[in-house]
Amino acid sequence: MNSHDVSKDPTFLEHLQRHKENLEVAQGVKGLSARPSMSNGQTLFSFMQQQLVNALADCHWDGKSFKTTFLPPAYPPCIHHIDKLQRIMIKGLSLETHHRGRYLVARTITMTERTTAVRAIVEDEDGDMILLQIYNQEMELGDAQSLRMGTLLIIKEPFVEVTTDGEYGIRVDHISDVSFILDFPGLVHLKRTRYAAQAANASSWKTRGSEHFTKGEFRSAIQCYSKTLEYQPSPELRQIALLNRALCFLKSDCFDSALLDVENVLQTSVLSEKGLFRKAQALYHLQRFEESCETHGIIARNYPDNTMAAREYTRASARLAEQKSGKYNFKRMILEAKKRHPPTLDRGTYIGPVAIKKTQSHGRGLFTTAAVKAGDLLFCEKAFSHAFRDDDDNDPNNLRLLLNADTDKATIGTQVVLIELIAQKLFKNPSLLPAFVDLHHGTYESANVLEVDNVPVVDSFLVERIIALNSFGCPLLSRETHMGGAEMEYEIDHDRLDYEFHSCGVWTMASYINHSCMSNARRAFIGDMMIVRASRDLPADTEITFWYESPMPCVPRNLPMNLQHWDFICDCMLCQDIDSTSKSVLAARERLSSQIPKLIKKNRSNLQLVEAAVSRIADTFPQPAHEIPRLCLYPLYFSLATIHASFNNSEKAIRFGLMTLESLGFVIEGGNVPHVSDTPLSVQKWALMTDEVVRCWMVLCCAYQELAPELASQAEGYARISYRICVGEDESFEQTYSSTLSDRVDGLLMNAE
C-alpha cells in the first residue's frame, strides 16, 4: 500500500542474497560453544571499536544512505514462567542456538550503544562477558530511560546469533524476553550496591521512587513504587504509591497499567481527585472518550475548581464529538500536521457506515452498511501507530532498509521503526493486542499466549508480518501529493503517477479493505489521520475496495496486477480483461501509446496525428469504457484536453476532457457543446478516481466558461467532490484551485499555501 518495496531491485536483491548466505554460513557453526574466545579486556575493546563502524550507514542507493536491519528467521517468544526455566551461564551458551527452557541473569558493564539495536556488553555471575543486542527497544532504552551501566537483567530463552562480521552475541527480538530487575536472589558478584544501604521498608522505597520520578526516570520509579507496595505499606502510603505509580505509567504510555492502579485507588476512595483525573487521562489515551468524559463529569461535579480537569474535559468532549459525528475542522488539522513533528494529531476516530464481513474469495473485507454517495466519508481513522519520516531529512538513521530472509522482502522506509512502535505499544497496553493480532498475517503462526510472568507476550515477528501486509505508506498531506502531481507539465509523466512513501502506519479499520483495480473508495492523509471516502455511489452491502498500488500508469504488461508483496494476483474485471486480450493487441496499444508523447513534443500545434493515433488505440477496445475502463487512454485524452485548452480551443478541450473521464469509466450526461439549454451536466456513473480527475473537471470548468457558462459551476462542483475524495477534505479547495485567478488551464493555484 504504497510502501517502498525494493525486493526486486538488483542492489537490494544482492543485499538480501548476502544476508541469506551469511545465515547459511552461520548454520555451519550452530551448536558450537559460545564460550568467550577473547579476554574480557579484548571484548570491551572490540565493542568500542565496533561503535565507530556502526555509526556509518551501511547501504547506499540512488544517492541515499540507509541503515540496514536484518531479520533472523522468525522464532517465538518465551511463553514460560521464569520458575519453569533453568538458569544458564554465558559459558554454557551455544552459537546459533535458541536456549529453550533456560534463562540468563546478567548485568550491563558498558554504556549502551544505539544503532539498529541497543547494544551493550553484559557479564554474568561468573564474570564472563558477551555482547547483548536488544531489538525493538531502541527508543525506549536509548534516552533518559536508558539501559544504564550496571543494569541487572534477565534474558529468557537467550538466542546466540552469529553476526555478519563473524562475531556473536545474544540477540533479543521479543520485548517480553528481557526484563530489567532491581535484584535477584543469591547474587554475589553481580549484587547491586545502589540500594544496599537503604532500609528495606515501604516508605524508603517510596522516597526512592519519588527521586527517580523527579529525574524523569519513570521505569526505575515504577520499580520503586512496586517495591513500596510489596512492603506492606499503611493504607495512606499504599494510596500514594498507587497514585504515583499510575502517574509514572501515564508518563510512560502504559495506560492499561495506569488504569489498573487508579481503579485500585478508587475502590477505597471513590472520589479521589487525583485518582479520577488519572483515570480520565488513561481512558483518553486509550481512545475511550465516552468513559473519559463520564469520569470528567464526576470530577466537574465534585471538584468544580479544578481548571486543569475542566480543560481536559473540553478536550475529551471534542474527541467524543468527532468520534460520533465524523465532523472535523480539516483546515486546522492541515495546519497542525504541518507544524507538528511527528505529525501526530490529537483527534478521535470516526467510523461511518461500514462493517467487517467475510468475502467470498479473499478473506474478510469492509462493506457499506448503508447507501453512500461519491465523496461521502466512510471513516476517518487515527493511526494505530505511525512512523514519520520527513522527506528532507538526510539522516541515514532515519531511513532504514529492512531485509527479511523468511519472506524474501526488502523494504525502504520507516517499517523498522513501526515494528518497534507497535511492539512497544502492545507491550505497554495489552488491551490493544486482540484488535491488532486479528489483522491479516498470512500463514504466520504465533504462540497463542497473551501473558507470562505478569507481562504481556508480544511476538515481534508477528508484528512484522502484520505490518508487512497491512501498513500503508503515507505522505504528510495528500493535498501536497495532489499538487505535486499537478506541477508536472500538461502531459502526464507516466513514471510519477504512483507514489511511494517513506512514512508509514497501521490503521486497523482500513486494514480490512481489500484491493481492486476497479476500486470504489480512496484513502487520503492528514498527518496520522487516514480519511477514506467513497469514490462512487455505493448501495448498502457493497464491498469497499481501494488500490494497494495504483494500476496506473497503465502499461498493459503491468496487468493483471501482481501484488506480490501481499501474496496475491488481482483478478478484478480490469485484470481479467487484460488477461484475455491477445498479446498482439496489447503490444499494438503499447507501441501506439509510446509514440504519442514524442508526437506531441515534435509538434504541439498540429495534433491531428496524435488524435488519429489515440483513436486507433480506442478502436482496439471491444467493450464500452463504462464496463471496462481504458486506462492507457485517459492520460492521452487528458494531454489533448489540456493542450487544446492552452490554445484556447475550448470546444476540443471539452471534447477531450469528457473523453478523459469516460475512458476512466464515467458516464456523463449534458456535457457536450453546443449545450442544449436546461440540460444539466450530470455524472450518471462515477468511476476510477485519479488525481487527474480533479484537474480534468477544472479544465472543463474553465472551457465551459467560454462556451457554456451555465455548466461551469456544475463542473467545478464535480471537481470539488473529486478533490474531496483524493485529498480527504474540500475545505482547502478554494485555496488550491480557482478558474478565474489561476493562469493555468486547470485552475491550479501554483503558489497555493
Ligand SMILES: C[S@@+](CC[C@H](N)C(=O)[O-])C[C@H]1O[C@@H](n2cnc3c(N)ncnc32)[C@H](O)[C@@H]1O
Ligand atoms: C490488508 S489485508 C486485507 C484484509 C484481509 N482480506 C483480511 O481477511 O483481513 C491484505 C490481504 O488481503 C488479501 N487480499 C486483498 N485484496 C485481495 C484481492 N483483490 N484478491 C485476493 N486477495 C486479496 C490478501 O491476502 C492480502 O495479503
